[in-house]
Every structure is written in structure tokens, then in C-alpha cells.
Amino acid sequence: MQRQILYNETQIGKAKAESAKDVLTKLNSDVEINTYKEFIDENSIYKYLRDDSYDFIVDCSDNFKTKFLVNRVAIENNLRCVIAGIKDFYGQIITINPKKTACYQCVFSEPIESLPDEGPLPVIGVTPGILGTLEALEVIKTVLGLPNLENRVLMVNLIDLRFNIIDIVKNESCFCSE
Numbered sequence: 001m002q003r004q005i006l007y008n009e010t011q012i013g014k015a016k017a018e019s020a021k022d023v024l025t026k027l028n029s030d031v032e033i034n035t036y037k038e039f040i041d042e043n044s045i046y047k048y049l050r051d052d053s054y055d056f057i058v059d060c061s062d063n064f065k066t067k068f069l070v071n072r073v074a075i076e077n078n079l080r081c082v083i084a085g086i087k088d089f090y091g092q093i094i095t096i097n098p099k100k101t102a103c104y105q106c107v108f109s110e111p112i113e114s115l116p117d118e119g120p121l122p123v124i125g126v127t128p129g130i131l132g133t134l135e136a137l138e139v140i141k142t143v144l145g146l147p148n149l150e151n152r153v154l155m156v157n158l159i160d161l162r163f164n165i166i167d168i169v170k171n172e173s174c175f176c177s178e
């Protein structure tokens with residue numbers, strides 16, 4: 001897929017996690033990368049949080065269910081988190097500081113299970129590239145103590161090239177306020 005710049009035709013047939021690790025290790029061999037070839041769900045996600053070696057979760061998932069799960073686990077484990085979502089030419093991104101700022105669920109309603117799954121959302125190749133880079137920027141700015149997207153949602157419209165920020169407040173009836 002043209003948007004997934006970690007991959008090329010020579011890797012066809014190889015596991016994506018391993019291929020990604022190969023490419024990133026060639027970029028910087030000093031970085032330790034752990035890969036897991038497993039879908040994230042209610043059971044598997046806790047295996048990856050079994051020690052205290054994590055500082056930040058960057059959600060790059062492609063579905064709402066996983067985003068709500070990642071948000072909940074981030075809050076429960078007091079881990080900072082950035083979540084981005086995309087559809088065709090549009091995206092949104094939010095950074096969460098557990099207990100202190102609004103979380104993903106303060107802003108977005110969880111999809112109703114009984115509704116049919118929409119299936120894969122259409123996406124134009126550059127959209128995940130831009131939102132993914134913005135997620136990396138959020139991690140860097142948060143670590144450096146610079147202004148970030150806590151209590152704010154950045155709405156990206158790549159048709160009109162508009163970047164709008166919406167101020168949000170923590171929902172006192174949300175689970176993150178308990």
C-alpha cells in the first residue's frame with residue numbers, strides 16, 4: 001500500500017511487524033524495538049503493559065473499538081496517550097494526560113455494538129502520513145513540556161487545508177473522572 005512507507009515489494013509475504021522492525025533498525029541500530037504479531041484486543045493489550053517500561057501510548061489503529069480500548073487502558077495505567085483518526089481527506093488528533101485532561105471518551109461516543117461494522121474506512125495515502133507525523137510531534141512536545149493537544153482536538157481538513165483546534169473540557173460523568 002502506497003501510504004505504508006515502511007514496506008516495499010521485496011517484503012511481500014513477510015510479517016509486517018518484522019518487516020517494519022527490519023527497516024527501522026537499519027535507520028537506527030541503537031533503538032531497541034519489540035514486535036508483537038497479534039491483534040490488540042481486551043485480552044492481548046495487557047500483555048504489552050506488563051512492566052513499567054512504557055511512558056507513552058501512540059494509537060495508530062484503524063478502528064474505533066481499538067481507540068476506545070487504548071484510551072481506557074491508558075487512563076487505567078496512568079500512561080500519556082495520543083490518539084488520531086482518519087477518513088479519506090480528514091483527521092483528528094487528541095493527546096491525553098490521564099485523570100488531568102479530557103480523554104477520548106469525553107469527546108467521542110463509543111460506537112454502538114449492534115450497528116453493522118462500516119468496514120475499512122476509505123483513506124487517501126497522505127492523510128495517515130500527516131496525522132502520524134503529528135502524533136510523533138505530540139510525543140516530542142509533551143516530553144519537552146511544550147504546548148500540546150491536551151484538552152484540545154485538532155481537526156484536519158486536507159481538502160480545504162484547514163487545521164482547526166476545538167477546546168474541550170473533561171466530562172465529569174466520564175469514567176476517566178472516577
Ligand SMILES: [Zn+2]
Nearest residue numbers: 103106174176
Ligand atoms: Zn473521559
